[in-house]
Amino acid sequence: MKMRESGIGAVQVLLVIVALVAITAVAVPKYQDFVVRSKMAEAFSIVGDTKTKLREFYSVKNRFPRTEVELESIQTEMFAPPEFVEGVKLKGETEDHDIVIEVYFRPGVIPGDSINDQYLYVAGDSSAEVGVSVNWSCGLVGIDEKYLPERCAD
Numbered sequence: 534m535k536m537r538e539s540g541i542g543a544v545q546v547l548l549v550i551v552a553l554v555a556i557t558a559v560a561v562p563k564y565q566d567f568v569v570r571s572k573m574a575e576a577f578s579i580v581g582d583t584k585t586k587l588r589e590f591y592s593v594k595n596r597f598p599r600t601e602v603e604l605e606s607i608q609t610e611m612f613a614p615p616e617f618v619e620g621v622k623l624k625g626e627t628e629d630h631d632i633v634i635e636v637y638f639r640p641g642v643i644p645g646d647s648i649n650d651q652y653l654y655v656a657g658d659s660s661a662e663v664g665v666s667v668n669w670s671c672g673l674v675g676i677d678e679k680y681l682p683e684r685c686a687d
Contacts (some may be wrong), residue, residue, distance in 0.1 A: 569643055569680050572617050573653060576636040577671070577682040579621060580655045582609040583634050584669065587657055591666055597632040597657065599625055617642040630656035630670075638676075646675035655685075 586607045590598055598604045608623045619637040627633055637652045645651055652674050660668045671685030 565644075566679075570682070572615070572638075572643065573680050573682045574684065575615055576618060576638070576653050577655070577684055579611065579614070579618065579636055580634045583607060583621070583623060584655065584657070587632060587634075588667060591657075591659075597625065597659075598623075627656075630658055632657040643676050643680070645677055649675050651675035653682075 586609065587597065590603075590607060598607050604623050604625055609621070611618070611621065614620075617639055619639045622635045622637070624633045624635065634655045635652045636654075637650060640651075641647060643651050653676070654672050654674065656670050656672070657667045658670070660666055662668075671681060673681055
């Protein structure tokens with residue numbers, strides 16, 4: 534009777550391959566989500582300087598900028614924007630908000646609506662709360678809400 538040589542059999546190889554495929558199926562989407570979330574966090578940080586200027590403008594004039602000249606004086610120039618950001622727009626009063634900062638993404642960079650604009654917005658509204666002059670809110674357009682930055686609530 535011959536002794537069976539020790540080694541890896543076909544079943545073991547198949548199990549290893551199935552395990553690797555399963556790990557890849559979970560890891561790749563998680564990594565892609567991580568990359569998108571990091572881009573959202575970077576896009577959110579871009580509006581920081583503009584928000585500061587808007588707070589200062591509001592505290593001095595007790596209102597947000599209204600004219601094109603006032604809006605242009607607040608708009609922060611990006612010296613080295615990330616490659617995935619197409620541009621930043623500052624809009625005066627809209628139907629829903631007193632002031633809106635929009636960070637537009639280049640097409641095809643963020644999963645979601647690939648036909649229409651995709652952007653992160655940070656909106657400011659006058660506050661009636663004592664000690665609070667501006668309420669800030671955030672949102673996404675053309676992008677899944679799961680990518681909304683956690684810091685957006687701050």
